Amino acid sequence: xxxxxxxxxxxxxxxxxxxxxxxxxxxxxxxxxxxxxxxxxxxxxxxxxxxxxxxxxxxxxxxxxxxxxxxxxxxxxxxxxxxxxxxxxxxxxxxxxxxxxxxxxxxxxxxxxxxxxxxxxxxxxxxxxxxxxxxxxxxxxxxxxxxxxxxxxxxxxxxxxxxxxxxxxxxxxxxxxxxxxxxxxxxxxxxxxxxxxxxxxxxxxxxxxxxxxxxxxxxxxxxxxxxxxxxxxxxxxxxxxxxxxxxxxxxxxxxxxxxx
Amino acid sequence: xxxxxxxxxxxxxxxxxxxxxxxxxxxxxxxxxxxxxxxxxxxxxxxxxxxxxxxxxxxxxxxxxxxxxxxxxxxxxxxxxxxxxxxxxxxxxxxxxxxxxxxxxxxxxxxxxxxxxxxxxxxxxxxxxxxxxxxxxxxxxxxxxxxxxxxxxxxxxxxxxxxxxxxxxxxxxxxxxxxxxxxxxxxxxxxxxxxxxxxxxxxxxxxxxxxxxxxxxxxxxxxxxxxxxxxxxxxxxxxxxxxxxxxxxxxxxxxxxxxxxxxxxxxxxxxxxxxxxxxxxxxxxxxxxxxxxxxxxxxxxxxxxxxxxxxxxxxxxxxxxxxxxxxxxxxxxxxxxxxxxxxxxxxxxxxxxxxxxxxxxxxxxxxxxxxxxxxxxxxxxxxxxxxxxxxxxxxxxxxx
Numbered sequence: 253x254x255x256x257x258x259x260x261x262x263x264x265x266x267x268x269x270x271x272x273x274x275x276x277x278x279x280x281x282x283x284x285x286x287x288x289x290x291x292x293x294x295x296x297x298x299x300x301x302x303x304x305x306x307x308x309x310x311x312x313x314x315x316x317x318x319x320x321x322x323x324x325x326x327x328x329x330x331x332x333x334x335x336x337x338x339x340x341x342x343x344x345x346x347x348x349x350x351x352x353x354x355x356x357x358x359x360x361x362x363x364x365x366x367x368x369x370x371x372x373x374x375x376x377x378x379x380x381x382x383x384x385x386x387x388x389x390x391x392x393x394x395x396x397x398x399x400x401x402x403x404x405x406x407x408x409x410x411x412x413x414x415x416x417x418x419x420x421x422x423x424x425x426x427x428x429x430x431x432x433x434x435x436x437x438x439x440x441x442x443x444x445x446x447x448x449x450x451x452x453x454x455x456x457x458x459x460x461x462x463x464x465x466x467x468x469x470x471x472x473x474x475x476x477x478x479x480x481x482x483x484x485x486x487x488x489x490x491x492x493x494x495x496x497x498x499x500x501x502x503x504x505x506x507x508x509x510x511x512x
Numbered sequence: 513x514x515x516x517x518x519x520x521x522x523x524x525x526x527x528x529x530x531x532x533x534x535x536x537x538x539x540x541x542x543x544x545x546x547x548x549x550x551x552x553x554x555x556x557x558x559x560x561x562x563x564x565x566x567x568x569x570x571x572x573x574x575x576x577x578x579x580x581x582x583x584x585x586x587x588x589x590x591x592x593x594x595x596x597x598x599x600x601x602x603x604x605x606x607x608x609x610x611x612x613x614x615x616x617x618x619x620x621x622x623x624x625x626x627x628x629x630x631x632x633x634x635x636x637x638x639x640x641x642x643x644x645x646x647x648x649x650x651x652x653x654x655x656x657x658x659x660x661x662x663x664x665x666x667x668x669x670x671x672x673x674x675x676x677x678x679x680x681x682x683x684x685x686x687x688x689x690x691x692x693x694x695x696x697x698x699x700x701x702x703x704x705x706x707x708x709x710x711x712x713x714x715x716x717x718x719x720x721x722x723x724x725x726x727x728x729x730x731x732x733x734x735x736x737x738x739x740x741x742x743x744x745x746x747x748x749x750x751x752x753x754x755x756x757x758x759x760x761x762x763x764x765x766x767x768x769x770x771x772x773x774x775x776x777x778x779x780x781x782x783x784x785x786x787x788x789x790x791x792x793x794x795x796x797x798x799x800x801x802x803x804x805x806x807x808x809x810x811x812x813x814x815x816x817x818x819x820x821x822x823x824x825x826x827x828x829x830x831x832x833x834x835x836x837x838x839x840x841x842x843x844x845x846x847x848x849x850x851x852x853x854x855x856x857x858x859x860x861x862x863x864x865x866x867x868x869x870x871x872x873x874x875x876x877x878x879x880x881x882x883x884x885x886x887x888x889x890x891x892x893x894x895x896x897x898x899x900x901x902x903x904x905x906x907x908x909x910x911x912x
Contacts, residue, residue, distance in 0.1 A: 300870045301869070302866055324874050327869070332871075338867070339861070339863050341861075341864050341882065342885060343882075343884070343885025343887075344882070348881075349868070349871075349881070353872045356872040356874060356877065357872035
């Protein structure tokens with residue numbers, strides 16, 4: 253599925269990713285955790301194709317070279333990124349936006365476009381999934397949405413796009429417990445043997461709802477530790493200190509954190 | 513050489529006239545004026561450009577009403593449609609607001625219009641009537657014979673408590689310079705409501721000058737929309753006087769420039785009575801090396817207490833050679849006044865483009881969606897369903 257090898261990313265002189273390796277198999281859910289500034293969001297954007305980074309290394313999805321593709325081509329190849337800060341687009345309504353998006357990727361893949369009627373039933377299912385109110389389709393994209401509605405809209409879009417690889421960038425940030433439950437429910441409903449997910453989060457809390465197959469710790473642009481979901485529980489108890497300052501002690505032990 | 517201009521031609525405005533500061537003065541000096549001539553032949557492609565919707569239509573060609581294309585006889589109760597030329601013959605005194613004898617014209621083009629704009633449409637709605645169908649006045653400019661600029665008058669009178677919707681479409685044809693100089697005088701009696709839409713999409717060689725003077729009675733509502741889309745210099749000026757207490761004026765406009773167009777909106781709202789409210793919401797999209805101007809005046813006269821006035825102007829620059837000039841002009845001489853104004857000039861939101869592309873929408877389509885989304889916020893104000901797609905369609909010019 254997804255293979256990331258020795259990925260680096262820089263903005264100007266600032267090196268953010270410093271040789272990241274990650275393999276995600278079909279149907280797997282990988283959580284990436286790490287402190288602020290460790291490069292989690294940058295990693296998500298290098299997968300989605302944001303401009304402005306100097307990138308080296310390789311990223312392939314189903315053997316296709318993602319780094320060579322424009323963002324829209326990556327979407328057609330099956331990449332979907334759930335934004336940490338979903339963008340407000342005044343004047344463009346959700347129905348038009350979503351249908352244009354869906355038909356754009358279908359056109360690129362050589363599939364037939366969905367009719368207005370087919371689209372409405374697809375959209376309705378997605379709306380039900382994240383409990384979006386009826387007037388949603390006629391509202392402008394994210395304009396005037398609450399924080400929780402914006403994040404629910406990301407999952408709704410994911411349900412419509414049915415991606416091969418979903419990258420969810422801090423989808424849990426700024427959510428109350430009810431919204432978190434709705435979003436996690438949506439994500440879990442979209443898990444499947446042919447769909448992989450990368451869930452980026454600060455907090456273990458989300459992983460109580462979306463149980464990952466693997467957990468990785470990203471520190472200073474590299475994955476420094478990988479494990480199963482118990483690694484997240486360890487982080488919850490001990491923080492990132494084990495991994496952040498581990499090179500500062502002459503004896504090779506972390507300077508601070510859970511050494512006791 | 514120009515035999516039709518009078519010896520004592522009025523003096524043209526200059527750069528020092530604030531209301532004409534960004535106008536192309538050399539081009540304006542090339543305009544020649546004269547009385548309306550015989551109707552020129554209207555080419556089929558121009559005819560095909562005219563938006564079509566249900567309702568009576570009056571077509572003016574080079575300043576003269578074209579009877580073959582117009583329906584003056586109407587069975588709609590309370591509505592009277594006539595030509596300016598006819599009313600000037602039968603009851604000229606009823607047109608004194610449009611052809612004032614006791615006041616100087618505001619500028620040279622108003623003077624030319626008063627002198628030569630002796631035909632056009634007169635639309636009268638009797639008291640207590642609701643006109644369900646929009647009335648369409650189409651002004652076509654086909655420069656060529658004699659003078660190059662046509663002069664047209666439109667007189668609108670909405671009786672007490674009546675309601676109407678009127679669209680004025682301005683189109684032209686040909687590659688010769690010249691254009692149209694149209695003046696509209698609107699009177700809203702007490703409790704009357706009018707939606708008045710000006711759509712201007714003249715060819716790139718032409719100049720389009722529009723001036724709309726509005727006087728509002730107590731508790732009347734004027735909804736003025738302007739779409740300034742074509743012409744090398746397109747000007748839409750609104751002068752609204754809120755003369756009766758509780759009157760409400762709501763003006764919105766879209767200017768959408770490309771090439772080296774200059775699109776100029778001049779708005780003046782005079783609050784002359786108590787408890788009136790006014791809104792100005794103008795949006796500009798400017799591509800290539802086009803220039804957009806919004807100059808919005810709010811003039812609150814002594815005694816106009818309880819005034820509530822707001823003004824907003826937003827501009828989207830699609831090219832680093834495009835230019836937006838925005839100027840609020842506020843003069844407040846009353847107490848208890850709420851006045852707000854704001855202006856922005858920005859570019860396409862790169863983050864929004866990336867967001868849309870990440871959903872699979874190709875870059876060009878994402879750009880178009882964002883631009884139309886920005887423009888739609890004015891287009892959506894138009895109540896005539898059939899007109900909105902026509903306007904959106906014309907916006908496509910910018911990509912040509």
